Amino acid sequence: MEQAREMASVACRALEDKKGEDIRVIDISEISVLADYFVIASGSSNSQVTALVDNVEEKMHKAGYIQKQREGQNSGTWVLLDYGDIIVHVFDTESRSFYNLERIWSDGKQIEL
Template identity: 65%
Template sequence: MTKQREMAKIVFDALDEKKGEDIKIIDISEISIMADYFVVASGSSSTQIQALVRNVEENLHKAGYVMKRMEGDKNSSWVLLDFGDVVVHVFNREDRLFYDLERIWSDGKIITPEEL
């Protein structure tokens, strides 16, 4: 398993553990130099969004990965975590529908956790 795939799997598991909704892993490695994977999930409240974000940070940190940048804060409806090869987007439901990253990055390939 490559480092990028391992990171994406850790992110998926961390989001799933905290009941993230509609978690999607998008392989953008062949269409972007920005990252290899986007992982997108929704939370039902700002409290859940923060729990999702914290769990991703903690699990990747335990695995030895360092976050390069974070956009958003505890009051945000969209938090972005940039780990270099993997970028995590955690939205509230409404903003996820509005920004529709899955459509914007539709040239990427949505993969299942089992494919990682």
């Protein structure tokens, strides 16, 4: 669990570096077997979403974390990066509001890193 928290911290810093908006971390370890944490952020445009995703991938790779899956890269509206213990969701503003993962996963605990 401590490694997952550190992974989430690396992802958050990468999102902050590129001015990701409304960055949230949700601890889902008690309610799901999918992952320990969701890291959720928004970009104001498709190009910012791409920049956020690229920076997360770069920083996670440099930290030695292996990406298991990437979904949605071509859409630019919602990209999912699966690192096993954490899943990073990067949305454009409209898609984030529509899918509202924070509401769906409200049984999880939002945490500060």
